[in-house]
Amino acid sequence: MSCNRMESRILPYVDGRLKLSEQHEVETHLAACAACRVRVNEFRAVTGLLDEMPQIEPSGAFDARVRARVAAEPAKQSWWAWFAPSPRVAFAASLLLVATIWIGSRPGPVDSPVDVASKGGPVIIDANDLPVLENFDVLSNFEPLTDLPQPVPSDDANPQDTNQQM
Amino acid sequence: MLDVKAGDEQSFALLLHRYRSPLVNFLYRMVRNREQAEDLAQEVFIRVYRARAEYVPSAKFTTWLFRIATNLALNSLRDTRNQRREISLDAPLTADAEDGDERPLDVADKHPDIEQHLVEEARRKMIRHAIEKLPEKQRAAVLLHKYQELDYNEIAKILECSESALKSLLFRAYEALRVELAPLVAQAKT
Numbered sequence: 001m002s003c004n005r006m007e008s009r010i011l012p013y014v015d016g017r018l019k020l021s022e023q024h025e026v027e028t029h030l031a032a033c034a035a036c037r038v039r040v041n042e043f044r045a046v047t048g049l050l051d052e053m054p055q056i057e058p059s060g061a062f063d064a065r066v067r068a069r070v071a072a073e074p075a076k077q078s079w080w081a082w083f084a085p086s087p088r089v090a091f092a093a094s095l096l097l098v099a100t101i102w103i104g105s106r107p108g109p110v111d112s113p114v115d116v117a118s119k120g121g122p123v124i125i126d127a128n129d130l131p132v133l134e135n136f137d138v139l140s141n142f143e144p145l146t147d148l149p150q151p152v153p154s155d156d157a158n159p160q161d162t163n164q165q166m
Numbered sequence: 167m168l169d170v171k172a173g174d175e176q177s178f179a180l181l182l183h184r185y186r187s188p189l190v191n192f193l194y195r196m197v198r199n200r201e202q203a204e205d206l207a208q209e210v211f212i213r214v215y216r217a218r219a220e221y222v223p224s225a226k227f228t229t230w231l232f233r234i235a236t237n238l239a240l241n242s243l244r245d246t247r248n249q250r251r252e253i254s255l256d257a258p259l260t261a262d263a264e265d266g267d268e269r270p271l272d273v274a275d276k277h278p279d280i281e282q283h284l285v286e287e288a289r290r291k292m293i294r295h296a297i298e299k300l301p302e303k304q305r306a307a308v309l310l311h312k313y314q315e316l317d318y319n320e321i322a323k324i325l326e327c328s329e330s331a332l333k334s335l336l337f338r339a340y341e342a343l344r345v346e347l348a349p350l351v352a353q354a355k356t
Contacts, residue, residue, distance in 0.1 A: 008333045011311075011340060017318070039344075045354035046343045049293050050312045052286075058190045062204055066182055066211045073215060 001029040006036050014043050178218075182211060185228075188314060189235055195309050196239040198298060206242060210235045225323060232314065233324045236306050243302055289350060296346035304339035311336055 001009075006029060012018045013026045030037050139145075189210055194203035213234050221230075297305060303325060310321045322332040344351060 007337050008330065011333065011336050012318070015311075042344050042351050043340055045351040046340055046347060047312065048354060049289075049347055049350055050297075050308075050343075052290060053195070053293055053297075053313075054290070055187070055191055056194055056200065058186050058204060058207070059200075062186060062190070062207070063182060065204075066186075066208050067179075069208060069212050070178070070215050073212070 001025050003029075003033060003036055006033075006039075010036070010040055010043055014040060014047060178215060181214070185231060186211075189231070192232065192309055192314060193235060193239055195297065195313070196236075196302075196306060197242055198294075202242065206235070206238050209238055226320060228314070228316065229320045229323050232310060232316070232320075236310075236324050239306065240302055292350060293347065296343050299346060300339055300342060304335055304342070307332060307335050308339045308343070 006026065009018065009022065009026050013023065018026065030040060186207065189207045190203055193206045193210075194200055197203055197206065210231065214231065297308065300308065307321060307325060310316050310324060311318075316324070318329050318332055318336075322329045325332060325335075327335070
């Protein structure tokens with residue numbers, strides 16, 4: 001093994017993280033290379049020096065500050081939350097359903113006696129409708145109205161129709 | 167983390183308790199400012215909390231955690247690089263730090279405890295300066311390797327490089343430390 005190749009193995013060797021076969025290779029090289037032996041010893045000394053650095057402890061308020069920030073985080077709803085049952089949505093849907101059923105169950109609009117008469121059906125007269133019917137009779141038989149001129153066809157009417165009339 | 171993902175708040179408290187000290191220490195050694203380190207560590211936990219729903223256990227949790235922390239630290243250092251250069255990184259070593267390797271020879275008999283304390287403080291200062299002098303990525307690699315004892319594979323993922331590139335990075339970093347700490351290394355060898 002060359003000294004260059006040792007560069008990638010010195011630290012794993014010092015850490016004891018080499019495979020057994022690699023470790024034997026390194027030790028064989030170290031037995032023959034004083035420079036690499038010195039370097040290995042100095043790397044060991046450096047890692048020992050780094051151990052002298054003291055640890056610090058987080059301040060007493062650290063946890064509380066993190067918890068406060070977590071509590072201040074807005075509740076995040078996932079996309080699937082749209083499908084989760086919501087009391088408000090369920091209430092609104094129930095109301096809509098009840099309203100639909102109620103509207104559907106109501107009888108449809110009753111034809112007025114006039115409409116029925118115009119359709120040629122039998123006229124059933126309600127006593128409450130009598131004043132209206134009286135007015136209708138007066139207006140439908142009101143002679144002056146029959147003397148009024150016929151409506152004039154508009155300009156948009158087909159000219160052929162006009163010629164035919166002439 | 168999977169329990170946190172499932173909405174278990176108690177598990178998040180356990181994560182906080184377990185990782186707050188390693189995180190704060192890592193960030194402190196990266197940015198060299200305790201208050202800033204704690205702020206960054208808080209930010210790491212908040213990001214973990216926010217990302218809990220999307221968490222996929224494709225890698226070890228510590229890899230993910232320290233990846234967030236490393237990115238935050240590197241960004242923070244980038245943001246304050248000029249300011250930090252003025253106050254720390256490029257400043258010459260202080261007189262007492264430069265004399266650190268000489269101190270063991272000057273131990274006074276009258277106040278051995280005080281002298282010993284000063285010697286240790288000078289040594290620590292020298293080591294701290296040596297770590298600070300490393301380029302940021304090398305520094306992160308050394309801290310993750312030495313203090314978090316992560317696998318090379320994990321550190322490579324955190325720093326987004328190949329394992330062989332990481333080994334090369336670490337070798338260069340330890341070489342720089344060896345040169346920078348030569349006086350202390352020489353003492354250690356004797």
